[in-house]
Amino acid sequence: MQFRIANLIVVLFACSSVAFGTAQSPDILIYKGQEYPIYNEPMELYFAKNPERRPKFCGGRSDLWRGYVAYIEVVEDKLILKDIRIHTVNPADPLCLKYSKLSEVAPDGKPFKLDWYSGSLTAAYGEHIGDLDFHNVWKVWEKYTMFDIEKGVLKNVRHFTNAEYQTYLELIDRKPNR
Secondary structure: OHHHHHHHHHHHHHHHHHOOOOOOOOEEEEEOOEEEEEOOOOHHHHHHHOHHHOOOOOOOOOOOOOOOEEEEEEEOOEEEEEEEEEOOOOOOOOOOOOEEOHHHHOOOOOOEEOOOOOEEEEEEEEEEOOOOOHHHOOOOEEEEEEEEEEOOEEEEEEEEEHHHHHHHHHHHHHOOOO
8 A cells, every 4th residue: 555655656746747837828018019928917916906807717728827818008108908808618719819808897898007007017029949948938038028117107118139138137136135
């Protein structure tokens, strides 16, 4: 009996080291007509305060656990939620993000400013550099763009190559906590 339990533990441990999750679909930030995939999920702050406004989750898709993709546009330097889409697992609509839920999410059903959000939204895009390690999205992309936001207003845009971004991450990692 002890031998079986020990074998089971070894097998579970070995399997856990090779088990990988699926990379999550990013939200989309539209800036000067270009779509940037962002991985910060700024709408989650909104849904934490307004849980009744979260779009209804309608089925499993391993790359979209939160159940939606937000489309946010910079309009006159303001972050505006333009749309929020879900998918269904209906065979006639396989993995399609075409069902708008803006009317459920927005208080009046119309696009609105993300005035609660402050921080950086980071886009990682372009060709893959090196190994495809989706658990560390901050190392595998060719280009990065950071959008610095204060209370829903765009303050700064910074573009990086992969090497420049890695140097930036090392520099901020070395800063003392304040």
